[in-house]
Amino acid sequence: MKTPLKVGIIGNGSIGTCHAASCSKSPDTKVTALCDLLEDRMARVAADSAPTAERFTDYRKLLAHADVDAVFVCLPNYLHAPVSIAGLEAGKHVFCEKPMTISVAAAQDMVAAAGKAGREGKVLQIGMVWRQDPAAVTIRKLIASGVCGTIYHIRTTLIRRRGIPGLGGWFTTKKFAGAGAVMDIGVHWIDTSMFLADAWKPQTVSAVNHAQFGPAMRRITRAPSMSRTTPPGWCGSRAAHR
Ligand SMILES: NC(=O)c1ccc[n+]([C@@H]2O[C@H](COP(=O)([O-])OP(=O)(O)OC[C@H]3O[C@@H](n4cnc5c(N)ncnc54)[C@H](O)[C@@H]3O)[C@@H](O)[C@H]2O)c1
Numbered sequence: 001m002k003t004p005l006k007v008g009i010i011g012n013g014s015i016g017t018c019h020a021a022s023c024s025k026s027p028d029t030k031v032t033a034l035c036d037l038l039e040d041r042m043a044r045v046a047a048d049s050a051p052t053a054e055r056f057t058d059y060r061k062l063l064a065h066a067d068v069d070a071v072f073v074c075l076p077n078y079l080h081a082p083v084s085i086a087g088l089e090a091g092k093h094v095f096c097e098k099p100m101t102i103s104v105a106a107a108q109d110m111v112a113a114a115g116k117a118g119r120e121g122k123v124l125q126i127g128m129v130w131r132q133d134p135a136a137v138t139i140r141k142l143i144a145s146g147v148c149g150t151i152y153h154i155r156t157t158l159i160r161r162r163g164i165p166g167l168g169g170w171f172t173t174k175k176f177a178g179a180g181a182v183m184d185i186g187v188h189w190i191d192t193s194m195f196l197a198d199a200w201k202p203q204t205v206s207a208v209n210h211a212q213f214g215p216a217m218r219r220i221t222r223a224p225s226m227s228r229t230t231p232p233g234w235c236g237s238r239a240a241h242r
Contacts (some may be wrong), residue, residue, distance in 0.1 A: 008033035011074035024049035033066035063090040081106035088117035102178025156189040
């Protein structure tokens with residue numbers, strides 16, 4: 001892969017801002033294009049991390065016109081599949097944020113598109129970032145060396161103590177997010193467990209759902225302190241979901 005890799009960041013919200021900042025600090029990447037529906041978000045990311053980047057409010061235009069080798073898809077979950085597939089079809093490497101997408105069928109479409117693009121040397125990577133965590137990499141090596149014996153059971157627990165991010169916006173709307181905590185943070189630990197044990201074919205899956213937050217949430221219509229925006233057409237003007 002030639003470096004610096006020219007990168008486009010599609011979605012300039014909380015995680016897009018982080019990726020832009022990281023890419024701007026690495027000698028291997030240069031942010032050459034930004035895309036968001038909200039121009040002020042692009043302006044902020046440009047000022048902090050990518051002053052010379054071209055700016056687009058339509059990702060299709062970025063894919064067609066911008067000087068980019070790779071794109072980061074940092075959008076609400078329901079857009080991961082269509083935008084990633086469009087990126088691969090446009091001949092770009094794609095880093096798509098987790099969760100991969102919101103349905104098995106859409107995930108299979110992504111895998112098919114990645115297979116095709118792979119023949120042209122393009123890569124689709126899903127943002128399961130714990131696979132790069134030094135502790136996870138070390139534990140995986142230890143397990144592979146046999147020092148832990150046979151792994152026959154992994155139990156994983158994650159508690160978020162900061163409440164529900166983006167309450168009332170796309171993040172807590174099933175149509176846009178796909179699901180709740182499992183889709184958001186659960187995917188990290190499910191993936192990490194399989195990664196650590198190198199066990200990729202679950203035999204059975206079961207779940208228990210607790211709904212304490214759900215009924216309480218219905219009373220809440222607006223969360224002024226939350227930064228996650230809703231997609232257009234969801235609840236009127238931007239101001240309504242700020
Ligand atoms: N890897 C991690 O640990 C991690 C952390 C945070 C978020 N994420 C994932 O990243 C994704 C984005 O999360 P976020 O917190 O940055 O959300 P966010 O709401 O802060 O940002 C999303 C951005 O996308 C923009 N957008 C929406 N529709 C668009 C469209 N059609 N075209 C262009 N821009 C559009 C919005 O204006 C917004 O700025 C989610 O899938 C989330 O799960 C991953």
